[in-house]
Amino acid sequence: AQSVAQPEDQVNVAEGNPLTVKCTYSVSGNPYLFWYVQYPNRGLQFLLKYITGDNLVKGSYGFEAEFNKSQTSFHLKKPSALVSDSALYFCAVRAAFGGYQKVTFGTGTKLQVIP
Amino acid sequence: GAVVSQHPSRVICKSGTSVKIECRSLDFQATTMFWYRQFPKKSLMLMATSNEGSKATYEQGVEKDKFLINHASLTLSTLTVTSAHPEDSSFYICSALTSGRPNTGELFFGEGSRLTVL
Numbered sequence: 001a002q003s004v005a006q007p008e009d010q011v012n013v014a015e016g017n018p019l020t021v022k023c024t025y026s027v028s029g030n031p032y033l034f035w036y037v038q039y040p041n042r043g044l045q046f047l048l049k050y051i052t053g054d055n056l057v058k059g060s061y062g063f064e065a066e067f068n069k070s071q072t073s074f075h076l077k078k079p080s081a082l083v084s085d086s087a088l089y090f091c092a093v094r095a096a097f098g099g100y101q102k103v104t105f106g107t108g109t110k111l112q113v114i115p
Numbered sequence: 116g117a118v119v120s121q122h123p124s125r126v127i128c129k130s131g132t133s134v135k136i137e138c139r140s141l142d143f144q145a146t147t148m149f150w151y152r153q154f155p156k157k158s159l160m161l162m163a164t165s166n167e168g169s170k171a172t173y174e175q176g177v178e179k180d181k182f183l184i185n186h187a188s189l190t191l192s193t194l195t196v197t198s199a200h201p202e203d204s205s206f207y208i209c210s211a212l213t214s215g216r217p218n219t220g221e222l223f224f225g226e227g228s229r230l231t232v233l
Contacts, residue, residue, distance in 0.1 A: 034221050043121070043208050043224035088157055092222075102164065103149065103210075103222055108157045 002027040004093050006106035013081045014114050021076040021109045023091030032094040033074040035065055037087050038108075044090060050074060061085070081113045117143045119211050121225025128199055129233055136194045136228045138209030144189040145211035149222065150182075153206040165192045199232040206230075 003026045013019045025031055032051055036044040048059025055067045065076045076089060091106040118141040128134050138148055148165040163171045163184050171184035181203075183195040192211075196203055206229050210222040 036222075036224075041206075041227065041229065043119075043226040044210070044222075045224070046221045049221050090159065102161070105159045105161075108159070110157070 002031075002093055002095050002102075002104050004091050004104050004106040006089075006091055006109045008109050009107075010110040010112060012112045012114060015083055016080050019078050019081045019085070019111065019113070021089050021091075021111060023074045023076065023106055024072050025074060025091070025093045026072060027093050027095045029095045033065075033067060034092040034094075034103075035059065035063070035074075035076050036090045036092060036105075038090065039087050047076070047089075081111075083113045083115050086111055086113045117141075117211070117213060117223040119145075119209065119223045119225040121209050121228055123228055124226060125229045125231075127231045127233065130200055131198055133195055133197045134199055134230060136196075136207055136209070136230075138192045138194070138211070138225050140190045140211045140223070143211075143213050143223075145192075145213065146189060147212040148186060148192040149210045149212075150184060150192075150194050151208045151210065153208060153227070159208070162194075196230065199230070201232045204230055204232045 005024045034049045035047040038044045048057050050057045050067045058064045063078050088108050090108050092103050094103050120139045122137045146167050150162045151159045161174050162177045163173045165171045165184050165186040167186045167189050173179050186192040208227045209225045213220050
């Protein structure tokens, strides 16, 4: 079984400060890891993914995430937060074996950027 | 990026009626589509996995006869909530996986459908 944990229900950060949204995972095999963002009453939008290669992945809107295999983590980061970054963020994992297609999401973290 | 269209975005119905929600991949073929239900406390619950031309795979605890899923073509999947009740009121979101191998791609999501059952 695979699982994703987002330990923080909400993260508050001042505009201009760096932000981190935490994610840890558990999966058999090599993980495919994703971050998505959701704005109110909207579907989810893809931000970035880790499949293989460099542990630091850069994505949309200035976001990046660092894959840490030993800590089984994939934390989302941004050097300087904007008020418009306020939204709900989901971490997700897919296991890369066979034809397995199921994606498991974390419970989501609400990011509040304070002006 | 790939676009997934979900319709209707909002629907209000009376208790006991059935509601159909459509999910279309507009510019790609999706052999697999997923249906999620999002609860007020924000968590996403996977309801079922829909594969084109075959029966959907439902997650444990999801009633197959209540939530009918059909994936008749590579670009369309539908979710029908049958005999809807107020407790079925929720935000339903579909997503699609592009076909082709190896498939390491991300999911593409529809905009969601807000169902309110009176």
